[in-house]
Amino acid sequence: MELGFPASGRISGFRLARLLGEWRRRGARQGSADLAAAIRMLILDGRLPAGTRLPAEREMADALPVSRTMITAALDQLRAEGLVASRRGAGTWVSLPTGHLGIAPDTPLVGHSMVDFARAAPPAIPSTLAAFDAVRLRMPERLADHGYYEHGLPDLRQRIAARYEARGLPTSPEQILVTSGAQHALALVLRLLTGPGDRVLVEQPSYPNALDAIKAVSAIPVPVAMTETGWDLPGIAAALRQAAPRMAYLVVDFHNPTAHRMGAAERAELVELARRARTPLVVDETVVELDLDGDPLDGPPPVASFGEDLVITLGSASKSHWGGLRIGWIRATPEVVHRLVAGRTALDLGSAVLDQMVLAELLADPEPALAARRAQLADQRDVLMAGLREHCPRWRFRRPSGGLSVWCELDAPVSTRVAVVAQNHGIRLVPGSRFGAHGGFERWLRLPYVLPAEVLRDAVRRLGLVAATVSGTGVEGDAEVDVPVA
Incomplete structure (x- = not known):
């Protein structure tokens, strides 16, 4: 339009x-x-x-x-x-701008002055192009059929199910529904489980796009604050009792944005709390493969291991492989999958066949590429943290063991001001308030480490100038920064 x-x-x-x-x-x-x-x-x-x-x-x-x-x-x-x-x-x-500060919105920012800290999304893994080449040779057999797969391609569903099996969770292809990304998966689940005015339990802070999806169906997010060490299970129990939510949305593996990970005993307790309240748990595992200090196959059991009938699991290739594939999935009981497919036809008739074929190719032997992805992210995480210690010494943060970002506590409630000033230093940031169900978090910033090391070093140097400006310990222009400023 x-x-x-x-x-x-x-x-x-x-x-x-x-x-x-x-x-x-x-x-x-x-x-x-x-x-x-x-x-x-x-x-x-x-x-x-x-x-x-x-x-x-x-x-x-x-x-x-x-x-x-x-x-x-x-x-x-x-x-x-x-x-x-x-x-x-x-x-x-x-309006819809054609560009900002001389850079088109969709232009890759590596090599440009404007650094995008707003997206926690890495580039494609190197084997993606080879997967496209391999798939191209098999396309003729697909072009002969109708191209509609409401459940997803059988090969891809089988390989996604096998990945759950490798993590110790028996899964059949009938329990997998392929979607157009995890956000699409969440939208389908929300349409199935909630209606206008229904409550949805969420973590506080939480993933902004998930909060937007909840509000888009006129549901009401009920936030339960995270603690310094992770989840407040007594607080979750109280919210389940008092608010009677229709579902709960949680990110228990390298939580976005805090990067906390829930242990096995806590997962068992969480499922028991949800069972008593008869509240379905929707668990987002988008970054479960990005365990930077260990092997994802040796991590805590999936939450669904403790409650097969109560847990709906969301997955995605966007962080592990490439966001441009736009392929996600839902793991649930066959009955729930059937209900989701029945409701899906009002929105779409299946995900892109070519993208599904590419992901199936990548999942044929996933470990080498995923191991390389994790090693690179671990290096970039360490570069970002070293830069923060040097240039933003008054900011506090914990070392994330996985995921894609560092959750920084600032020295004052100035997150929005930092984000505004950072634009003039060539950095795009998301204020902490975006991660709250009802705002707040002005003492916090999420800083992704998905960019190359040399870009991160320069970006954190610029961020140090921003921090000094906002805190009053310096003035803008103390150092020369080669950034086109509108």
């Missing part, structure tokens, strides 16, 4: 002011630049979707409160960047 007019509703001045938070940082002279930077962050972070109509300038000025001159100047800057558009009689709305 071409955005010639606003299409996603209107945001009030009061709501915009709440989303912006403490946006001002450099005094009245720089106010318009600060405001533009803060609104830019909301747009790039997805909290102001394309098509959202912005408040009138007078309403915005009253809500913030600032002068209309400042509002006009900030919007002029955003128009020049293509982030907002205006038309007489229709007002101003969020």
Whole structure:
């Protein structure tokens, strides 16, 4: 759809002011630049979707409160960047930019000045291209049929099931439903288990896109705070009793964003708590293969080992192999899989055959490529942590044993301010508030280590300048940074 007019509703001045938070940082002279930077962050972070109509300038000025001159100047800057558009009689709305700071949104950022710390997604494993070549030779046999596989290709379902078997969880292909990524898998499960107004238990913090999916079906996330060491099982028990959620969504292997991992005894207790409350557990295993200190096959048993009838498991190739494949899966009982397939036809009729064939090829002998992936991520994790110790010594973090990111505790509640200032140093960050069911986490930042070591070193050096600027121990411009700034 071409955005010639606003299409996603209107945001009030009061709501915009709440989303912006403490946006001002450099005094009245720089106010318009600060405001533009803060609104830019909301747009790039997805909290102001394309098509959202912005408040009138007078309403915005009253809500913030600032002068209309400042509002006009900030919007002029955003128009020049293509982030907002205006038309007489229709007002101003969020637009779809063709690029940002001279870099197109989908351009790979390695080799460019803008470093993307917003996505915890590594590039494709090297064997992906060879898998495409191998699959190309077998395509003629597939082209002769209809191409619709609501359950997924039989070969791929068999190999996914075999991976569960290798982890000690007996699984048949009939228990596997192939989806177009883990987010699609979660959407299917939410449609099956929940309705408008139903409650869904989640961790606090949690994966932002999962929270968005829950809200998209008009369900209500019920957050249970994580502790410094992991999950608060008594808190989960209390929430199950008091809120009576229709389902629980949890990431127990290298939790996103804290990177905690739940032990076997805790998994058994979790399933018992859910059984007493008759609450299905939806367990996201997207990063289970990324055990950087050990072998995933020797890790804690899958949660489904403790409750076959109560646990629905989500998986994905996006982090272990490549997000561009857009292949995920659901493991559940055959009855639940049948119900999911029956409901799926309202959304789609199956995932891309070519992508499924490529993943099946990669899973024919998965260990060599996965071992290389884990070794590279472990090296990049260590580079990121060393850089943080050197350039951001006042930030605290624990060493993740797996996953894709470090969860950093800042020295003050300034996560959003850091994300805004970081743009001027060529770094895209997601504020900690995005990981909370209802905001918060202004003392926290998630920093992925999915980029090459040399990019990480430079990015953390820049991040040190940002930290100094925001904390007041330095001023922006103390060091020269070769970044194109809008």
